[in-house]
Amino acid sequence: MTKQVKQLDRVIIRFAGDSGDGMQLTGDRFTQETASFGNDLSTLPNFPAEIRAPAGTLPGVSSFQLHFADHDIMTPGDAPNVLVAMNPAALKANVDDLPGGATVIVNTDEFTKRALAKVGYDSDPLTDGSLAEFKVSPVPLTSMTVQALADFDISKKDAQRAKNMFALGLLSWMYNRPTEGTLGFLKSKFAGKPEILAANLAAFQAGWNFGETTEDFAVSYEIKPAALPPGTYRNITGNLAVSYGLIAGSRLSGLPLFLGSYPITPASDILHELSKHKRMGVRTFQAEDEIAGVGAALGAAFGGSLGVTTTSGPGMVLKAETLGLAVMTELPLLVIDVQRAGPSTGMPTKTEQADLLMAMFGRNGESPVPVLAPRSPSDCFDIAIEATRIATKYRTPVIVLSDGYLANGSEPWRIPDVSELPDLSVEFTTEPNGDDGEFLPYRRDPETLARPWAVPGTPGLEHRIGGIEKGDGTGNISYSPANHDLMVRSRQAKIDGIARDIPELEVDDPTGDARVLVLGWGGTYGSIGAGVRRVRRAGGKVAQAHLRHLNPFPANLGEVLGSYDRVLVPEINLGQLALLLRGRFLVDVISYTKVRGLPFKAEELAGVVQEVIDRV
Amino acid sequence: MSENNGRESGFKGLRLVPRAEATYKMKDFKSDQEVRWCPGCGDYAILAAFQGFLPELGVPRENIVIVSGIGCSSRFPYYLSTYGMHSIHGRAPAIATGLAASRPDLSVWVITGDGDGLSIGGNHLIHALRRNVNINVLLFNNRIYGLTKGQYSPTSEAGKITKSSPMGSLDTPFNPVSLALGAEAGFVARTIDSDRQHLTSVLRAAADHEGASFVEIYQNCPIFNDDAFEPLKDPAERDMRLLRMEHGEPLRVGADRGVVMGDYGELKVADIAEVGEDALVRHDAHRADPGYAFALSRMDYPAFEHVPIGVFRDTSRPTYDELMAEQLGGAESRGGAEELASLLAGGDTWTVR
Structure with missing residues (x-):
């Protein structure tokens, strides 16, 4: 038949x-x-x-x-x-x-x-x-x-x-x-x-x-098959893409990968995946708790590894003190937070993006940390490489905010040619940098403000680091008021300066005369994009932009915000990015939020966007 | 990350650490930082003994790393001219684990105290010990919180009157040696700040041990818990109390008394004249079963009745770092772009032309 x-x-x-x-x-x-x-x-x-x-x-x-x-x-x-x-x-x-x-x-x-x-x-x-x-x-x-x-x-x-x-x-x-x-x-x-x-x-x-x-x-x-750009593809989940991105980051930087982690939903699959690749030189350490996971990663970073820890919100909370130490010791460290619905245990298998403010500010003292967020499952690969670049170049911990939706969701991924990937090679300091032939572990690179990374085993550069305030240059304990002020501002300036080294925010505005901008971050990219398409198909004019770098923001963000009559910010939290934008740029963005443990629906967002357009 | 040069340190625990070209003296391990402990603090004696001992390791100064937590003792790294990290309260064993597991060419020492190591950091300590990471943990036990100015610690005796326990502490203290043995530590020892010779001999044994070694050092805090160990230091008393353990030798307390084993494996002190020389227990630090070492660790009950010092236990099993290196299969030197490309292209793929 x-x-x-x-x-x-x-x-x-x-x-x-x-x-x-x-x-x-x-x-x-x-x-x-x-x-x-x-x-x-x-x-x-x-x-x-x-x-x-x-x-x-x-x-x-x-x-x-x-x-x-x-x-x-x-x-x-x-x-x-x-x-x-x-x-x-x-x-x-x-x-x-x-x-x-x-x-x-x-x-x-x-x-x-x-x-x-x-x-x-x-x-x-x-x-x-x-x-x-x-x-x-x-x-x-x-x-x-x-x-x-x-x-x-x-x-x-x-x-x-x-x-x-x-x-x-x-x-x-x-x-x-x-x-x-x-x-x-x-x-x-x-x-x-x-x-x-x-x-x-x-x-x-x-x-x-x-x-x-x-x-x-x-x-x-x-x-019928879709007309995707030419290339070899595979289907990939966010957690797998993060894992591959970390291995790639390790290879591209020439640093051995060390993962210190404690099992937690929905991040455990990264630990599982990386544990399979010991033959590629990947060290995985299942720690006794979240604190030890990040502690071991920082210890390995002190020794010259690419130190990584993976977790979700309840674990992020516990890692705050070690993140602070990494800020103070100015060592590279990658922290992957696969966000889930909170607070507390919340809903472990459901998605949310409500850890943004914790990533930005959840530590004692002035403790700036770069924050990145992938926008799709396959983007997790690129974000892991970008996090490696920033962490190693600027000697800083970097937080990556993935989420449960990206982690377990999947999409086709055009497998990159390894030769297309950036060269992230890191050179450890091997010679004294002081004017009198001494080693100054906190003498900063004038351009990046990064301090030298001299690893144990390097003769002549023996030095001590730690959580107590460092004297500028020497790194010795310092309680000097002027020095503390200088160091707090230097650490902030170092992170702020990364804005010069990241791509400007791109705006998708096909007609070029939209008066409404939809600005999102992280895992909502797909839903926002699909909602925007619906609006455009119905004749509506709307621009879309999506943040992958949340700290620092792209240098042109303020200008972009100022170019539109209204800016709509949909988030799966109660308006955390909106708060940052208002505080930073004094722009009265429209915050649209849902916290149901699920991604936005395209139809729902299309309706919200259309409403904003209608009111302009 | 220097190579081994085919020359090994004389210490088994430093097998993978290169041998120093230079010969060091004690002064080579003193940093230019002013030492800032209270006058009379036991930490000075420990620091001097440690600096005096380091040249013996025979490894390059740059391959030694001191990691500490928070507390008076944790200022240690600043006073040594090696690499060092003064980290966060209680976390030094975790940080040292990551460092040692990724860098077997380093000699890693963790400096901690009774509050740092047994209270806030208790969890990290026990797990580092059971994993047998190749680190040496020196726990300075002064039985009080010093840096926070005199609250009771997890080793303070029950009933102790302190600022935070004006009516007496309600806590039963930890016995650090018993705890370490329970945590599957392969090397467990105890020594005293004031006995430099003994302290150095214990450091030597700890460095020689492959894997995690745990050393409890009784350390006097002259400000908040002065004379806590006086019964063990007073020449009139100490010989009645100290039980110096030497592997293979009978366990003696002073000249006339020694240790015998009871019906249930418990250890007690008896007059040699009564029980005879042959009844004395010969110390065996290499016993695989930790039961005997545990019994030894309980002999100081009640407080300082008889205090064994020296090496309770020194047994060997594969270290965590070595096992991890084995799983890596020498992978670090391999690989490159090709291997990465084949990883990324693994699984089901399709091509769009």
Whole structure:
């Protein structure tokens, strides 16, 4: 039977099921198939912090949303066109996000009276008409999988567990995905378990075949590859991109990488990833706590390593004192804060960008630290390299503010040619710099204001550093009032001066006469960009700019702010950048905020932007 | 980061540290900074003994690093002409861990006190010891907070009257040696600020140990806790109390008494005339099981009844830095652009033309 193939320009699919149903894996595999097909894509995993919340309950629902298209896209999408719901809890937790007309594929086997009651359904939504506005495809996923695997020598439980592969097979058929990658993945994952491998392959194939043969699915869809710039691509998450960026930073600077870290959601994957690369000279140290993680990194930096620590908000709080010491000792140190919803433990698996003011000011005394923020998952690679550049050139700790959305979300990444990457080579000081042949550890470079970095093992340059105020030049303990004033101002001037060494803020203003600017920072770039596009498609004029450097700000920021009648600043906090902009530039920016643990929706931002335009 | 030159230091713990070309004298380790402890502070004696000992290491001055926390003792690095870092309260073991683990060619010494190392930094101390990072921890125990002007510390005796405990401290103190043994330290010793010869011998043994070594140094604070160790210093009394441990030798207290083992492995002091010479426990610092060393560490109860000094435990196991270097597999010298390129291009890729 030849089925109809419909062309689409983009689709948003959400896989949802129990934490144990393998939805993250299913979503990830579908993403890889989509990436290798050449669509542009963006993903949004959403999972509970509990490892295995009770089965069939709302808190146990785990989902993975994928937006893919034949053109360049910026977000994982606002509302899914297709929901795959593996049980009643997954349906209930996600159905409110669906627009009318969306396709809902449900695993009917799990829609038992008991499972329905567990999540508060009084009647079966599959039959009571409550899903009338959707195209519902009931599929007995579990029993069909078990049936397909009847001849295999595996337990019924193992057979049932393969139902996610059945679902993946079905969706892969529906969207004409290439399957070699998934088949290869399964082969390597279950290399030591031939029966389980055969069962998963069979389940995947059965799902595919089901789509092809059953009349329930009359149409399959094709989304042509996107016209991305030429190059070799891979799909990459923010955490993986940070890890690669750190390794690249280490190689480009010629400094061995030392990661001191303590496990914390959602940053742990960076520790996991870097731990795999010891053969590339990467030292990873899982410390006893967050403090020791950053302490060890600073100790390694004193010894000439590229010292790095990775964490999230609750860990950042604990690292403040060591950051202060790094400011005082003027040693390079990278601090990656993968922000999550706070305060306190907050919502560990949900995203937020509310650590900005802590990064800027969360230390005692005048303690300036450069702050950077990647704007997309793949940008995490470039930001890690930029952080390495600033930290080593200016001998300063640098804070990178990633977030949970960037960390776990993914997008295609054009793999850079290593020869395109900047040369960050660092030269340690090996000769005395004093006028009388002595070594002055705090004599600053006149241009960068950085102090010399002389590492232990260098003869003749033995010196002592520490947290007590340093005498200018000598680095000896000093309580002199004039010296303290000088040193406080010098440390500030050093960080402020970095503004001369970073790119100016670029403004995207296609018509050139927009009166409203939308200014964001960090992980909201995609949502803001998608919202702005909608406004422009509807004829609205709006400029967009996005900050990757938050301290210091790009040198032209004040001028940019002054060029627009209104500046809208959307943030996933209660207006932290807005506060900085108002304080620094006396510009009355419009702060738009949401703190729901989720990225902004493009449609929502488009509405907000349009409202501002209408009021100008 | 100098090479080893094929010449090793005589100390096992300094196997990976290059050997000095020059011969140093004590004065070579004095910095130009004025020493600013209170008159009569035990720290002066410890500093002098340490500066006098450093030439013995036989390693270049630039390969020695002193890392300290916060407190009176933590001013130590400023007074030595080596590399040094005066860090943050309690964190010196963590900072030293990162330094030592990434630079096996350095001789790293952590200087801490009873407040710094056992209170705010207790967690870092125990973990550094169990990991067996190749560092030497010298804990100056004066049983009081000095720099903050006289509050009780984690080693102050219960009931101690201080500014912050006018009705007596309610805390049960730590026994630093017991704690270090419980934290899986491979080398644990105790010495006294006033006995330079003994102090130097313990430093020597600590430097010789591969991996983390822990040395408790009883140190007098003349301002806030004067004479805290007087029973161990008073010539009339000290021989009744001090138990000088020498590996392989019977444990004696003075001329007539010695240590015997009780039915439950506990150690107690008996008259040799009563129990006989053969009943005395022969000190064995190399026992793999820390139980015996722990029993020794409990002998000072109640306060200073019998105080063992010397090396409680000196056992060997692979160091953290060496194990880490092994996992790296000599990777530092390898690699380059090609390796980085193949890492970045790993996984599923596709090409857009």
